[in-house]
Amino acid sequence: MSPVLLASLLVTVAAGDWDRFDRPVELRLDRPGPVRVVEVDAGGRTLDPAVPCQLEADGTLTFLMSGVTKAGAERRFQVLFEAPREFKPLVKVEEVADYQGQASFRIETPAATYYYHKAGAGFASLIDPDGNDWISYRPTGGSDGRYRGIPNLIHPESDFHPGGANSVSRAEAGPLKVSLHSETRDGAWSGRWDIFPYFARFTVLRAPRPYWFLYEGTPGGQLDLDRDWWASSDGSMQPITESWAGKLPAPQWAVFGDRAQVRVLFVAQHEPDEASDQFWQMEGNMTVFGFGRQYRCCEKYLRAVPAHFTIGLAETADLDRAVKFLESAVRPLSIRVEP
Structure with missing residues (x-):
């Protein structure tokens, strides 16, 4: 039957x-x-x-x-x-022949425009509705350009890092979610970004050795040592000039802001762990925040597969509201299905 x-x-x-x-x-x-x-x-x-x-x-x-x-x-x-x-589609993706030196995917959402390097398998730009780039990767220089990116997962090979050349990427497009699938050419590393209207989630699918997850970028469009600040899940809020190393309590997150801006960027790690985390600003040019990174360099401590991380922009300058927004994105829902 x-x-x-x-x-x-x-x-x-x-x-x-x-x-x-x-x-x-x-x-x-x-x-x-x-x-x-x-x-x-x-x-x-x-x-x-x-x-x-x-x-x-x-x-x-x-x-x-x-x-x-x-x-x-x-x-x-x-x-x-x-x-x-x-x-009306809430997310859109198109191919760009050259963005900051590499063929890329351009993903538009109501909250941000993302540029993703295909061969690098990393975000080169995260541009807010006012045109400010919170990553600002450039193919030249160091902390003022080519060191920047998200997630900058694999070191020293610079894979899953904008500007890298060792990965292949493809996009699956829909009106509510764009998925970017990337893997290194040898197949050893694999990950997927799911980009929703108001945040993006990364899943590590294959990792043969320890890794880290980094935000190396420019809060509000340019690192400003006088105005910029950062906060973390241990309850602290401090100027961007304040370095830190330790273990963030779960749920692990960090928020970055500019006092002249009405929005913030957040990064979050879903699964709790005992790995060290760290932050410092580099040469007045960019943030160096890392889940599972030794201060300052270069041991990696993350091992979980699969593992999940979320990034996004929250349209508020208030930290408490920003935390509510990131918890909305990261905390699991309870779903019941009935006939």
Whole structure:
């Protein structure tokens, strides 16, 4: 007897202990699409007939829990196995023949524009809506150019680092998420970026030896030793001139800001560990923040595979609000699926 294919599923998403802001929801379906997602209330009445959604070939469904979902709240969504409603894409990707010396992917989102070097497998730029580049990689110099990037994972080979030449990358594009798949040419290292409307998540998929995850860049567009600051999950907030080394408490994160800016950049490590972390500014030109990095150089301490990291810009200069935004992105959701 053939299995009965249900016409819809009910997905209940619980925010948990944290406010959620335009949070993508991801789950795996065991039947083919197409699908349409509808938000409903507790009585089954339609609240939003066209929730932005994206179904991938492997059965991963991503949809957007739009707006603010308060801590402790639940929202309900019907997944209908029918043609989706069209919506304006929230992320776009295009190929660029040359960006700062290398063929690249350009990804546009409401929060930022990313430039990703294909052969380097790293971000060369993260440009905010006002045109400020929070990375500012250049193919020349040192701390004033070619040292910069995210995630700068592999040292000393400079793989998964803009400007590198030893990786191959491909993009999978959808209206809600762009995925960038990269691996070194020998196949030893592999990782994937999932870029959503308001943040990007990196997954380390293969790593044959210890690595680190770095933010080497320019808060607000240019490192300013008088205005810039940074904060971390140990509760400290200090000027950018203040160096630090130690172990950040979970959930591990750092936030970087410029007192002249109305937004901040955050980086977060999802899985807790006992590895050392560190920060210092280099020559008045760039940040050197690292999860799993020896102060100042050059032992690497991260070993987990898979491992997950998230970066993004938060549209606030207030640290407490920025932390709420990054926790919205990093803290796991509770998802219940019912027929």
